[in-house]
Amino acid sequence: MSTTSKLPPLPRTVILDYYDSYTNNILTLFTKLYSDEEVLKKVVVIKHDRYTWAEFQSAILPSVDCVILSPGPGRPDKPADIGFGLDLLRSHLVPILGVCLGHQAIGVAFGAKIINTPRITHGHVISVAPVRPAKGLFAKPEWTEAGEGGFDVVVYNSLTVDSASLPDELEVTAWSAPKVGSERTIQGLAHRDYPIWGVQYHPESISSTRGPDLLRSFLASVHTFHAQPPSYPALPEHIIASCSYRVTTPPAGSSRRAGHRPGRGTPMVSPYPTPPISREGSSNSRTEGRGGFGRMRLVERRYGDIGRHENTGDVFQAVVKAQSRKGKERVIGEVWLDGETPTRPTTTSLATPLFLLTYSLSSRRVALHRSGASPVSLSLEEETFWAWFGEGQKWLSATLTPGVGSDREAPGGWKGGWVGWMGYEMKSESLAGYARRSKRVRGERNGDAAEREEVDAAWAWCDHILERRSDGEWVAEGIVLDESIGSSGHTDEKDEGGGMIPWLLSVGITFASPQSTFDTWSADISNTLANVPAPTVLPVSRLPDFKPVSTGQEYKRRIGVCREAIRQGESYELTLTTKFTATLPPSSSSSSTAAPALSSSPADIGASDGLTDPLSLYLHLRTANPAYYSTYLHFPTLPSRSTSRTQTTAAGIAIISSSPERFLKIEKGVVEMMPIKGTRARVKPGACVCRSSTEMGDYEERGGCLGGERCAEWAREEDRRIGEELRLDPKERAENLMIVDLIRADLLSSCPPSSVLVPKLIALESYGVHNLVTTVRGQLAPNVGVVEAVARCFPPGSMTGAPKLRSVGLLEGIEPDEGEEGRRGVYSGCLGYFSIDGTADLSVVIRTIVLKGDQLSLGAGGAITWLSDPEKEWDEVLTKVRSVVGKLNGVA
Numbered sequence: 004m005s006t007t008s009k010l011p012p013l014p015r016t017v018i019l020d021y022y023d024s025y026t027n028n029i030l031t032l033f034t035k036l037y038s039d040e041e042v043l044k045k046v047v048v049i050k051h052d053r054y055t056w057a058e059f060q061s062a063i064l065p066s067v068d069c070v071i072l073s074p075g076p077g078r079p080d081k082p083a084d085i086g087f088g089l090d091l092l093r094s095h096l097v098p099i100l101g102v103c104l105g106h107q108a109i110g111v112a113f114g115a116k117i118i119n120t121p122r123i124t125h126g127h128v129i130s131v132a133p134v135r136p137a138k139g140l141f142a143k144p145e146w147t148e149a150g151e152g153g154f155d156v157v158v159y160n161s162l163t164v165d166s167a168s169l170p171d172e173l174e175v176t177a178w179s180a181p182k183v184g185s186e187r188t189i190q191g192l193a194h195r196d197y198p199i200w201g202v203q204y205h206p207e208s209i210s211s212t213r214g215p216d217l218l219r220s221f222l223a224s225v226h227t228f229h230a231q232p233p234s235y236p237a238l239p240e241h242i243i244a245s246c247s248y249r250v251t252t253p254p255a256g257s258s259r260r261a262g263h264r265p266g267r268g269t270p271m272v273s274p275y276p277t278p279p280i281s282r283e284g285s286s287n288s289r290t291e292g293r294g295g296f297g298r299m300r301l302v303e304r305r306y307g308d309i310g311r312h313e314n315t316g317d318v319f320q321a322v323v324k325a326q327s328r329k330g331k332e333r334v335i336g337e338v339w340l341d342g343e344t345p346t347r348p349t350t351t352s353l354a355t356p357l358f359l360l361t362y363s364l365s366s367r368r369v370a371l372h373r374s375g376a377s378p379v380s381l382s383l384e385e386e387t388f389w390a391w392f393g394e395g396q397k398w399l400s401a402t403l404t405p406g407v408g409s410d411r412e413a414p415g416g417w418k419g420g421w422v423g424w425m426g427y428e429m430k431s432e433s434l435a436g437y438a439r440r441s442k443r444v445r446g447e448r449n450g451d452a453a454e455r456e457e458v459d460a461a462w463a464w465c466d467h468i469l470e471r472r473s474d475g476e477w478v479a480e481g482i483v484l485d486e487s488i489g490s491s492g493h494t495d496e497k498d499e500g501g502g503m504i505p506w507l508l509s510v511g512i513t514f515a516s517p518q519s520t521f522d523t524w525s526a527d528i529s530n531t532l533a534n535v536p537a538p539t540v541l542p543v544s545r546l547p548d549f550k551p552v553s554t555g556q557e558y559k560r561r562i563g564v565c566r567e568a569i570r571q572g573e574s575y576e577l578t579l580t581t582k583f584t585a586t587l588p589p590s591s592s593s594s595s596t597a598a599p600a601l602s603s604s605p606a607d608i609g610a611s612d613g614l615t616d617p618l619s620l621y622l623h624l625r626t627a628n629p630a631y632y633s634t635y636l637h638f639p640t641l642p643s644r645s646t647s648r649t650q651t652t653a654a655g656i657a658i659i660s661s662s663p664e665r666f667l668k669i670e671k672g673v674v675e676m677m678p679i680k681g682t683r684a685r686v687k688p689g690a691c692v693c694r695s696s697t698e699m700g701d702y703e704e705r706g707g708c709l710g711g712e713r714c715a716e717w718a719r720e721e722d723r724r725i726g727e728e729l730r731l732d733p734k735e736r737a738e739n740l741m742i743v744d745l746i747r748a749d750l751l752s753s754c755p756p757s758s759v760l761v762p763k764l765i766a767l768e769s770y771g772v773h774n775l776v777t778t779v780r781g782q783l784a785p786n787v788g789v790v791e792a793v794a795r796c797f798p799p800g801s802m803t804g805a806p807k808l809r810s811v812g813l814l815e816g817i818e819p820d821e822g823e824e825g826r827r828g829v830y831s832g833c834l835g836y837f838s839i840d841g842t843a844d845l846s847v848v849i850r851t852i853v854l855k856g857d858q859l860s861l862g863a864g865g866a867i868t869w870l871s872d873p874e875k876e877w878d879e880v881l882t883k884v885r886s887v888v889g890k891l892n893g894v895a
């Protein structure tokens with residue numbers, strides 16, 4: 004901070020949120036000056052349309068000391084975008100600070116015009132110079148040092164207040180420092196008589212300087228306006244309750260969140276009642292002998308050196324696949340959280356789920372799938388699936404006896420529990436303010452509707468998993484009934500765990516087995532690991548031919564539509580996507596087609612209704628494009644349509660994923676997100692780039708390829724150069740920054756503001772492609788559940804663009820709403836696990852093939868900004884697709 008001027012007590016502040024994705028970041032400016040506790044008592048974020056102007060005047064304004072008008076999509080001269088903001092400004096009852104859209108509203112409220120800014124840029128750093136002599140907020144002592152050179156800030160605007168139309172009441176307090184060839188624009192405004200100030204730039208951006216100084220100047224002015232009272236009261240309850248996020252700070256001195264496993268010897272007081280025990284046995288063969296349950300505990304069995312060097316693919320086949328073949332009944336699923344990267348250590352988890360839940364948005368029905376039984380379903384009433392699932396997860400975590408069965412602190416990771424995905428369309432139940440588009444939710448109610456319902460979310464429960472740790476050791480992990488704890492404390496199960504738990508218990512589901520079942524299972528594994536049989540499913544030699552659903556020309560046309568929306572101020576960045584599809588050839592037993600050869604052995608043909616085992620595709624992908632979140636999930640009994648039969652068959656759904664992108668991880672109370680933005684193709688090892696290398700001078704003069712090791716060295720050098728070029732590219736950095744600011748704001752809805760930090764900003768990661776990756780972390784607030792934290796950030800900002808809500812709506816209008824591109828489905832959603840112990844790790848579903856019946860689909864896209872070049876963007880899409888499928892035939 005550039006000054007030591009005394010901080011006034013914190014006034015009660017309402018931040019009116021115009022559905023921007025950056026609004027919450029203003030909170031972090033406050034916590035640079037005041038404690039979290041103070042800020043959470045005195046500052047609230049309220050959606051601008053939560054109250055009418057009359058309500059706001061009577062119920063809110065009398066109890067607040069100042070208002071901040073947030074940034075936002077759209078225009079301040081459009082009533083739907085600005086709500087009662089102009090009335091509030093004209094009434095000037097309390098001091099007001101407008102940011103970006105809020106700043107532009109100040110212009111409009113007093114008669115100025117809004118025009119396009121001469122240089123449209125979003126997420127770019129510019130220099131701002133306060134006018135001399137200093138005016139408005141910039142006249143405060145904090146700013147005396149801001150020299151003529153100005154200070155750096157980030158801008159996110161397409162529009163600006165037209166300086167030619169500025170009324171006398173308003174004065175300019177800052178301009179953008181002029182750049183060669185571009186006009187200066189208004190960056191700061193003040194009303195000459197009323198306590199109203201505005202800034203066009205975003206002081207809350209991670210890459211803006213002097214944000215806290217601006218806030219400090221504003222709060223000092225608010226304090227002067229209120230005649231400097233010694234303190235301000237806390238906000239009344241009803242205003243705090245209308246805050247759009249709701250986090251509490253951890254109790255002083257505690258670094259762990261409530262509900263997290265306390266250390267040994269610390270009694271855990273569960274906020275949830277003990278689950279009832281003694282359920283009726285079920286008809287499910289796998290759950291037989293798994294009587295009822297009380298509390299559960301985690302157990303593990305380590306295999307030491309046995310199998311340490313085994314290939315995970317072979318073990319997967321020996322353990323999970325073998326189980327699929329053994330039983331009379333088809334197993335409900337095969338799970339392989341693989342994680343295969345050359346550079347970052349990861350664990351691998353293999354499991355055969357006990358049961359599977361699927362959810363369909365159109366019917367709002369949850370279906371329970373078990374092996375050997377027809378699905379049963381439950382309709383959700385008012386609740387969202389997120390809330391229903393989240394309550395269940397909380398209850399399950401709370402049934403876990405802490406510390407028992409483990410002789411050390413658990414190493415984290417998946418300890419069993421849920422594995423699955425939330426499809427992109429689950430946004431309709433998570434995104435605040437989302438209005439369902441009628442076309443998308445029209446349920447199919449006729450005939451075999453249930454058969455054709457989309458699976459919008461799928462979560463399988465696994466109580467036994469086999470894990471390969473990053474040091475190579477294999478460990479069996481289990482959730483078992485805690486027989487050491489009596490059956491006292493039963494309560495009426497109806498109110499427990501929301502709606503999920505009573506329902507699952509009533510249909511005979513058990514979540515854990517007795518220790519003896521785990522012992523038998525883990526002994527079997529031990530035998531298998533001691534002598535891993537040769538794999539029976541082999542990788543395909545290449546993937547089937549993928550074709551774009553829309554042409555490059557059509558995609559480029561859509562880019563034009565995106566850019567126009569950005570020009571109009573509707574969005575700052577739009578992640579536009581499309582689909583590529585392929586059809587599996589008929590299984591080799593019934594086909595004479597040679598290519599692509601699905602070279603699995605005859606033993607598996609027939610494993611999926613005559614289609615070749617989808618595992619063979621994944622076995623190829625995991626070596627062709629290894630990724631941190633490489634995953635294979637197969638649920639063979641889920642209905643899916645197969646074109647070869649023109650009718651619904653139960654060929655199942657398989658997820659064949661090589662996602663490099665972390666959506667969100669929660670471990671020991673820390674939430675971490677790692678958005679990727681910025682992609683370039685790599686120079687493949689073995690490729691000769693002697694001809695194209697820009698550094699090497701003329702190819703012909705040099706006498707051609709350098710050959711041998713020197714050629715390889717140039718290829719590596721060229722690869723490094725491309726990576727570095729990406730890292731320094733202002734357009735790519737801007738795309739990344741826009742999402743980083745968005746992710747920070749997302750995390751602020753689950754974490755105390757001061758805890759949200761960016762340990763790594765725009766780092767280069769080079770796996771299948773070069774990518775720019777940022778790490779954002781926060782401390783999960785004690786009152787926010789794990790699933791709830793995910794819901795508050797869903798859908799992943801890197802798949803929507805910013806501001807999220809408006810961008811999602813725009814994309815629904817730009818991407819087709821019918822046909823194969825009609826829904827993004829699993830692509831663009833998140834995939835991973837919710838461990839029973841409260842840990843979660845989810846990827847953003849990209850670089851992922853979804854197989855339904857014999858139809859393969861692969862989504863790909865990229866972030867479109869005003870500066871996007873349609874040709875390059877289409878190339879980027881093709882680069883991403885090729886990183887998964889290899890060659891793409893017939894695509895220009």
Ligand SMILES: C=C(O[C@@H]1C=C(C(=O)O)C=C[C@H]1O)C(=O)O
Pocket residue numbers: 578579580664678679680681682801802847849850862863864865866883
């Ligand atoms: C949209 C995709 O990727 C997203 C967009 C990226 C980009 O614009 O550079 C990078 C990773 C993803 O967040 C995709 O891979 O399909």
Ligand SMILES: NC(=O)CC[C@H](N)C(=O)O
Pocket residue numbers: 073074075076077078102103104105159160161162163571572573
């Ligand atoms: N970040 C903002 O608030 C943007 C305001 C307005 N929609 C513009 O594009 O100029």
